Amino acid sequence: MKQYEQQPSIDDLEEAIKLLREILQIVPPQDQNRSNVLSNAVLAIKRRYDRLGSMEDMEESISLGRESVKLCPLGHPRRSSSFHNLALALGSRYEQLGSKEDLEEIISLLRESLKIAPTPHPSRSIIVTNLAFSLINRYSEQGSIEDLTEAIYFGQESLRLHPPGHPLRSWSLKCLAITHQIWHYRLGVVDDLENAISFHREAMELMPLKHMYRSSDLYNLANALRIRYSKQKNIHDLEKSILFYRESLNLRPAGHPGRSLYLHNLAISLLFHFEYERMWDDFTEAFQLFEQAACDATSFVQHRLSSAIFWINSARVINDESIKHACKTALHLLHRSLISRGHVEAQQSYLATTQSATSLACESASTIIPTGDLETAVELLEQGRAILWSKANVYKDPLQELRQANEGIELADRLESLNIQLEKIVLQSQ
Numbered sequence: 001m002k003q004y005e006q007q008p009s010i011d012d013l014e015e016a017i018k019l020l021r022e023i024l025q026i027v028p029p030q031d032q033n034r035s036n037v038l039s040n041a042v043l044a045i046k047r048r049y050d051r052l053g054s055m056e057d058m059e060e061s062i063s064l065g066r067e068s069v070k071l072c073p074l075g076h077p078r079r080s081s082s083f084h085n086l087a088l089a090l091g092s093r094y095e096q097l098g099s100k101e102d103l104e105e106i107i108s109l110l111r112e113s114l115k116i117a118p119t120p121h122p123s124r125s126i127i128v129t130n131l132a133f134s135l136i137n138r139y140s141e142q143g144s145i146e147d148l149t150e151a152i153y154f155g156q157e158s159l160r161l162h163p164p165g166h167p168l169r170s171w172s173l174k175c176l177a178i179t180h181q182i183w184h185y186r187l188g189v190v191d192d193l194e195n196a197i198s199f200h201r202e203a204m205e206l207m208p209l210k211h212m213y214r215s216s217d218l219y220n221l222a223n224a225l226r227i228r229y230s231k232q233k234n235i236h237d238l239e240k241s242i243l244f245y246r247e248s249l250n251l252r253p254a255g256h257p258g259r260s261l262y263l264h265n266l267a268i269s270l271l272f273h274f275e276y277e278r279m280w281d282d283f284t285e286a287f288q289l290f291e292q293a294a295c296d297a298t299s300f301v302q303h304r305l306s307s308a309i310f311w312i313n314s315a316r317v318i319n320d321e322s323i324k325h326a327c328k329t330a331l332h333l334l335h336r337s338l339i340s341r342g343h344v345e346a347q348q349s350y351l352a353t354t355q356s357a358t359s360l361a362c363e364s365a366s367t368i369i370p371t372g373d374l375e376t377a378v379e380l381l382e383q384g385r386a387i388l389w390s391k392a393n394v395y396k397d398p399l400q401e402l403r404q405a406n407e408g409i410e411l412a413d414r415l416e417s418l419n420i421q422l423e424k425i426v427l428q429s430q
Helices: 002-006 010-026 034-052 055-070 079-097 100-115 124-142 145-161 169-187 190-206 214-232 235-250 259-277 280-295 301-318 323-339 344-353 355-371 374-392 398-404 408-429
Strands: none
Touching: 010 034, 034 055, 034 079, 055 079, 055 408, 079 100, 079 124, 100 124, 124 145, 124 169, 145 169, 169 190, 169 214, 190 214, 214 235, 214 259, 235 259, 259 280, 259 301, 280 301, 280 323, 301 323, 301 355, 323 355, 323 374, 355 374
């Protein structure tokens, strides 16, 4: 694993995972060294997920993480690291499904891990960093200023614990960059945006050129530069954002669940560039990118849905024949997005708070009517009505109750994993 950390070769990572699995086959369940092997396996498999986006890797890392936690009762020397590693594994699923239950468990695990790792514990710095990111995620969902304030506090501690030259300093910088960016959204203070850009740039410069995490640093910097362009209209910022989006895509391989979002935001920047320069090639490429992002079967469904809506709007502008396919894709993804929210309360909340969700069928039909294809327009309306009614009727997802039962968490995780894999097969066959 050390060789993989220094030189990110997928072959090194595959070899490490193979060896760890072989060791787990040999080490008995109650052996005092098994928890350490499990923790290393969790991290290795999660890193492969980060790179390749395999759902099987995501679920395996969670399963192994839970086993590791069980083997580390109060007073165990590896209890803090086992809690932290499980939180990291759950973080991958949270990014995929957006489950509030996963996020709450992540924050709880990280707080517990932090209690056992007071200063100057060697693991405290990375735990603090990940807790700050998790609080940022909860702030983004719930808007609690307490979460944002606490995230800033932990982000500043993280930076103090990662001085210049520390290999994890880029993560602390990224965390502070995001918090400054959020403050800019809230208050509109220019200095917050400038600080965010400065932190993003420094984080990117610290990450090696071919490192898998450099992609997200390039993406974050591109986002911040586009925000500044929207305020100051400096074309240099916009062109830099386009360049960084392209570079980030080169490091985000096909098949990764986050690729659709990167395609989408490159397309948005190209639309801005089209508005500024009036170059039709920019619009054409943006249109093609929205279509690619919407149809990327391995990407997050919610990201694909956003791209499908932009695809519809772009196809309407140029009167492209793909508009019918775009409308059908968007409604299909709306259905998938609802299913991914698991239980009925989360689905109803999504419908109530997402404007495009409730109006998508009507807008799709109104887009098709001018083409004269009334049959497709009616079909879209019926499809939308069926989706909304199926989610409005009362039903209960048993996974929520199962997770609350004794020993039910692992079974619920396995059932959810099977559901995700089956849905993925269905998506790829359509």
